[in-house]
Amino acid sequence: MYRTLILTLLLLPLPLTAESYLFSGGSRNVAMTIASEVLIKAYSNAGIDIEPVFLNLEESLQQSNAGITDGELARIEKISDIYQNLMQVPVSIVSVEAVAFSKKPSLLIDKWEDLRDHKVVIIKGAKFIETATEHLPVQKALSAQGAFDRLNKGLVDIVVLPKLAGWSIIHRKKYKNIRMVSASLKKMKLYHFVHKKNRHLIPVITPHLKEMEKTGEISYIRNTQLRRLSKTF
Structure with missing residues (x-):
């Protein structure tokens, strides 16, 4: 019985919490800051750790499309027409x-x-x-x-x-x-993209982003960031 139990446990897939992911975006970019905060919260709700990496916009796309980073924080809907290794998560998280x-x-x-x-x-x-x-x-x-x-x-x-x-x-x-x-x-809506090697994340993160959208949490994060910015002017 114990052998069977041990074998069963070994065959179970490792939980996503055993991994962490790097998502890149444009540096010194308010929209990317908003997107990073939304995604950190959404992935945390799914039990997954992520870290934003801020590069220049073109470098970010090159690295994420090559799989050096795990995807893009936020990009326009049709970016995968050009960078074909990127796969869209179908919930808008910020606009520019x-x-x-x-x-x-x-x-x-x-x-x-x-x-x-x-x-x-x-x-x-x-x-x-x-x-x-x-x-x-x-x-x-x-x-x-x-x-x-x-x-x-x-x-x-x-x-x-x-x-x-x-x-x-x-x-x-x-x-x-x-x-x-x-x-x-x-004006354009921006979406989160993952590299195709991380396509398994799409059905994991989509319901959490939809829930945050439904409850207004995405809007709250965006508006909080914009209020912080407006106070500096």
Whole structure:
């Protein structure tokens, strides 16, 4: 009987709590900070430890698609069309919107085409902005900070990037002469993605994220982060 019991225990799958996972995302990025807090809570509810790793946006995608990290904290819905090793968890956890920033407050950007006659820089790896500007002659920086450095030095006229990331950098670097010169040019929902080797996590984490969405916990985490950010301005 004891031999049978021991054999049965040995054949049982190891619990997920025996593992931990690394999920990457963009550094100094408010949306990624929100996503990381949502996912830490959701995975904790499932008994799983995770750790966020913050890189530049393009590097994050390269590492997660290669399986060096275990997936992406948050990305646009169709990112797996390009990075085919990434698999989407079907619950939106945060959203981003693209806006234009400039040192020229008289500029008014209403639509993407308004950017054509200006020197514009975007962030490499912000795929929803890259896609929207693929018909325009834009420069690409590796980070939001790098993009703002070009703007501050007068090398470009406009930076287009996620609004919260822009606000955060303007405050942190105390750029008093840089202003937002557009309304939202595009708004996108972001989703958690896992590398295909971790596809087993999708049915594990999805119900926990759905429950957090239903109870308002995702909104609470997002709003708490935004309140913290707003107090710094």
